[in-house]
Structure formats: structure tokens, C-alpha cells
Amino acid sequence: MKKLLTLLAVLCALTRGAFAAVEEPIDSRFKATKPDLAMGDWQGTPGYVAQVFPTDDGKYQANVFKQFDEVDAKPLAIMKGDLASLSGGGWSGAIAGGHFKAGKDSDRFDLQHITRVSPTLGAKPPQGGIVLFDGANLEAWAKKQGKDWLKEDGPAKWKLLADGSVEVVPASDCIITHKKFGDFRVHLEFRTIGYPTNSGVYLQTRYELNINETYGKLEGGPNAGFDNCTDDARPRIRACYPPLSWQTFDIDFHAPRFDASGKKIAPARATALFNGVKIYDEQELTKPKLSAGRLGEAPTGPLMLQEHGMPLQFRNIWVVETKSTGL
Numbered sequence: 001m002k003k004l005l006t007l008l009a010v011l012c013a014l015t016r017g018a019f020a021a022v023e024e025p026i027d028s029r030f031k032a033t034k035p036d037l038a039m040g041d042w043q044g045t046p047g048y049v050a051q052v053f054p055t056d057d058g059k060y061q062a063n064v065f066k067q068f069d070e071v072d073a074k075p076l077a078i079m080k081g082d083l084a085s086l087s088g089g090g091w092s093g094a095i096a097g098g099h100f101k102a103g104k105d106s107d108r109f110d111l112q113h114i115t116r117v118s119p120t121l122g123a124k125p126p127q128g129g130i131v132l133f134d135g136a137n138l139e140a141w142a143k144k145q146g147k148d149w150l151k152e153d154g155p156a157k158w159k160l161l162a163d164g165s166v167e168v169v170p171a172s173d174c175i176i177t178h179k180k181f182g183d184f185r186v187h188l189e190f191r192t193i194g195y196p197t198n199s200g201v202y203l204q205t206r207y208e209l210n211i212n213e214t215y216g217k218l219e220g221g222p223n224a225g226f227d228n229c230t231d232d233a234r235p236r237i238r239a240c241y242p243p244l245s246w247q248t249f250d251i252d253f254h255a256p257r258f259d260a261s262g263k264k265i266a267p268a269r270a271t272a273l274f275n276g277v278k279i280y281d282e283q284e285l286t287k288p289k290l291s292a293g294r295l296g297e298a299p300t301g302p303l304m305l306q307e308h309g310m311p312l313q314f315r316n317i318w319v320v321e322t323k324s325t326g327l
Helices: 002-023 292-297
Strands: 040-044 049-054 059-067 079-082 085-089 091-095 099-104 107-114 130-133 140-146 148-156 175-177 184-192 198-203 207-210 247-254 264-266 268-274 277-285 313-319
Touching: 040 099, 059 091, 079 099, 085 107, 107 277, 148 292, 184 198, 198 247, 207 247, 207 268
Parallel strands: none
Antiparallel strands: 040 049, 040 107, 049 059, 059 079, 079 085, 085 091, 091 099, 099 107, 130 313, 140 148, 140 175, 184 247, 184 313, 198 207, 247 268, 268 277
């Protein structure tokens, strides 16, 4: 009897572990972001702005710039430390009482926390637009079937939230639209809720505009890059808002062209705005690489939102089908 009870206890423990593993994110590195009054954008004294964020060691980093969204921006200073004592690059200061004050020699700035809002946030679809998600349901979408990115595998399994958004459920697979698109303009809004984040918007399930959590990051691949379909055309503007902020993509896509024999005669192209900032302008897109590469290219395809083991949220997704004026 004692051996039997021991065996039952082991089986129960294993069962509990199995269920827990299903509910946990695939990527164990993911950490949810907590609201933080210091985190985010700061502006005040002309000629100075800052991005402030907590670091993994429990302290803070402040990147100080001349202005937001500069091309190839390089910080005037990188200050680190506790909120009461930030320093770096010859600057020293503190964040207290709603002000970020710092100085270097005779230079001084006084910045206040601000919330930047994308000029296209909340944009409504024009007449003739196709609403893909308005918070009510996911009827326009399906779960993709594993490695067959063009095949549907039942209803989308992401989580509808009370605020009108939908949250990616880790291990539930990506979702694709029932409808296939050629040339189109798409608007969507997303919110990262932790770090790291790995997701993306796949045009025709092939050309990925990535979504990462890169606020304040000065190195590595920036957010909103067409990383799998351009050789080295990375965004030169890091237009991220802080995590927990709603952000926008507005993408104008022109599908590749093929002749009567099926030979490609013109590449896909895209113009992309990230939080209203133009990241790509009529960018030629190469044949997709990595996992999307096995799909080849085609005149039409679904829109896909990626699940890659980490939660984030989407809302207000709509498409306008367009007709290109040329190749």
C-alpha cells in the first residue's frame, strides 16, 4: 500500500507539472512589464528629450537625445543609476517630483514625463475598407496549420479582452485571414506587454514587418524591420513607444507581378509607417527568407499575425484593397 501511495503521489505531481507547462509561455525569458511612472518619454527644455526605462539589475537607464525619432540618432548621453542619482557622459541628475533634472558643466535641462500618441491611433477604415478585427470577434481569422502557413486549421485561439483587443496566446499558433489580398493598405495597432517580445505582421504570410520590444535599445535589430525580405535595409529611425503603449503600423503593400508563364517580372514593394513615422518608402522586398521562404511568392495571400511564444496585444485592424498604378 505504501508503494502504491508513493506511485500515486508521483503521478499526481507529474500531472500537475504537465498542465502547468501548457499554461506557461513557451519562452521562459518573457517577463511582464509593470507600470512604472518613470518609464517612458521625457521632454521639456528645448533641445533635450529622454527615454527612460528600468534595467535588468533593478536600476534605470536614460538615453538623452536632441529630439525624438531622429534618423540614425545618437544619444547626447547615456545615464544610469537609481532615480535619485543618474549619471553618464559627464551628466548627472535625478528624477523626482515629476521632473527629470540633470546638468553637465553649464548645461542644464528640466524634462517632464509625456505620453506620445501616434497620429493614426484609432484610425477608422474608409468607405470600402474591410474590418478584420474591431474587438467583437475573430471571425475574419483562422488558426494556421503548423508549418503549412497557407492552410487553415480551425478557429483562431487567441484571447479576446474586455478593452476590445486580442491577446496572443503562447503555443496557440499564428492566425491568418480567410481572405487573400494582392495590393492593399493595412492599419493595425499593437501593444507589447513584456520583454522580450517576438512577433510580426506577415503580408501575404510571407513578408514580415517584425514586432519586438526594443524601447530604449540602441543596438541590435530595431522594431518594424522587414528583416526576412530585405538584404540590409533596416529602419534608420527607432520610433518605438514604451511597453504598455498602443502603437501603430500603416503599411501600403504592392504584390509582386508575374507574367502569363508565372515568371516574376516585378518585386513586391512596401511603404511602412510606424507610429506615424515613415520607416520604409517604396522599399523593394526580396523573396522571403527563413521559414517563409518555403512558400515562394504569389500574387495574393492572407495576412498573418505571428505567435512566437510570447504574449502581446492587437486591436483595430482593417484593410483597404488597392490597385497599383504601375509595376
